[in-house]
Amino acid sequence: MSDTTTAEERKVQHVQHHFVDGEQQFETAKLGMWVFLVTEILFFGGLFAAYIVYRSWYPELYTMASTELDTFWGTVNTIVLIGSSLTVAMAIRSAQLNQIKGLIYNLYITIGLACTFMVIKYFEYAHKFEIGILPGRHYTYEGIAHEKANIFFSIYYMMTGLHGIHVIIGIGLMIWLVVKAKRNIFHSEYYTPVEITGLYWHLVDIIWIFLFPLLYLID
Amino acid sequence: MSGHHISSAKFLWIIATSLFFLTFVTVAVTWINIPEPWNVVMAIAIACVKATLVLAFFMNLYWDSRFNTMLFIASIMFFFILIGITLLDTLFRVDPVPSF
Numbered sequence: 001m002s003d004t005t006t007a008e009e010r011k012v013q014h015v016q017h018h019f020v021d022g023e024q025q026f027e028t029a030k031l032g033m034w035v036f037l038v039t040e041i042l043f044f045g046g047l048f049a050a051y052i053v054y055r056s057w058y059p060e061l062y063t064m065a066s067t068e069l070d071t072f073w074g075t076v077n078t079i080v081l082i083g084s085s086l087t088v089a090m091a092i093r094s095a096q097l098n099q100i101k102g103l104i105y106n107l108y109i110t111i112g113l114a115c116t117f118m119v120i121k122y123f124e125y126a127h128k129f130e131i132g133i134l135p136g137r138h139y140t141y142e143g144i145a146h147e148k149a150n151i152f153f154s155i156y157y158m159m160t161g162l163h164g165i166h167v168i169i170g171i172g173l174m175i176w177l178v179v180k181a182k183r184n185i186f187h188s189e190y191y192t193p194v195e196i197t198g199l200y201w202h203l204v205d206i207i208w209i210f211l212f213p214l215l216y217l218i219d
Numbered sequence: 220m221s222g223h224h225i226s227s228a229k230f231l232w233i234i235a236t237s238l239f240f241l242t243f244v245t246v247a248v249t250w251i252n253i254p255e256p257w258n259v260v261m262a263i264a265i266a267c268v269k270a271t272l273v274l275a276f277f278m279n280l281y282w283d284s285r286f287n288t289m290l291f292i293a294s295i296m297f298f299f300i301l302i303g304i305t306l307l308d309t310l311f312r313v314d315p316v317p318s319f
Contacts (some may be wrong), residue, residue: 026223027284034287038294045298052302053309071246078242086235089226089277096225202278206270212242213262217249 014190026192033196037203044207047159051214054151064144065152066218068133070124074216077120078208084113085205088198091177095191103194104181110201111174114167121164128153159211166204173197224282234276241269 012022019025055062087110094102132140135157139150177194180186186194245265253261275281280288 030283031287031290034290038290041291041294042297042301045294045301048298049302049305053305056306056310071249075242075246079239082235082238082242085238085273085277086231089231089234090228093225093228093231096223199278202273205277206273209269209273210263210266213245213266217245217262218259 010187011189014192022189026195029192029196030199033199037199040203044159044162047155047162048210051155051159054155058146058148058151061146061148061152062218064146065149065156066215068128068141068144069156069216071216073120073124074212077117078212080113080117080120081205081208084110084117085202087113088201092191092194092198095181095186095194096188098188100181100184100186103186103191104178107174107178107181111171111178114171114174117167118164118171121160156215159215163204163207163211166207170197170201170204173200224279226276226279230276234272238269238272241265241272 015022015025019028087106091103091106091110094100094106128134131143133153134140135154136150139153141149174197177197180193245262248258248261248265252258274291280291
């Protein structure tokens with residue numbers, strides 16, 4: 001008897017008093033996340049605009065400078081990020097089905113893939129720093145015969161750097177979700193943080209889907 | 220919350236496999252040399268298809284409230300306004316930016 005009461009209570013205890021029910025609370029949170037994602041798109045939009053303006057001014061610079069980027073590792077990172085999007089989608093599915101173990105495992109794989117992405121990015125950056133490809137006026141590399149070569153790499157560092165910061169924040173959010181899931185907070189009626197972090201993670205994936213061909217594949 | 224759409228594991232794998240395949244395609248088209256504007260058009264077109272797959276089936280816009288889709292489309296429209304008006308200036312300058 002008392003068991004059923006707690007199960008019933010558990011279904012509604014996450015619902016805050018100013019919402020009609022859990023469904024309304026869920027939809028409201030998701031709407032709020034979409035509004036945030038809109039600001040994220042416009043945030044990155046400014047950088048894409050800079051990319052487009054400079055590419056229209058110096059198209060030959062982009063094809064020359066892009067040869068310094070390693071297509072192989074760019075492709076690997078794309079596959080790693082798409083894989084992590086899949087595991088996030090799987091994590092949400094597990095939560096919807098009340099499979100908390102599956103949720104935690106999928107989050108672990110996602111964190112692992114996100115870290116893989118950052119490690120590859122680290123080696124890419126480290127190699128460039130070593131040969132003097134630094135942003136802006138710190139640029140000392142001689143290998144590209146174009147006086148504006150530093151501009152391409154300033155844009156490269158801004159776009160991939162901001163994206164990398166988003167990946168790191170994503171890793172932090174996933175760890176937070178694992179902690180919550182281990183405390184047994186999520187169940188099929190309440191998994192809003194998983195859903196919303198998932199939306200964020202998929203957007204980070206989409207940004208990379210555009211960054212990859214625009215930066216790595218133009219040579 | 221019985222109304223939520225739950226994708227099957229198989230379906231999610233199909234979407235991910237399509238995304239892997241399109242990643243391969245977008246790399247593969249750089250091996251054959253497509254002439255200038257069309258290589259960029261191709262790359263962007265493939266990226267748009269991939270983004271649409273993620274938006275519709277990973278972010279669940281396909282099953283979601285249409286209002287969220289509208290928000291997303293609005294953000295893309297404003298992004299195009301940003302690019303459009305900026306290019307109206309920068310494409311038609313006699314002398315591009317002097318110092319950087």
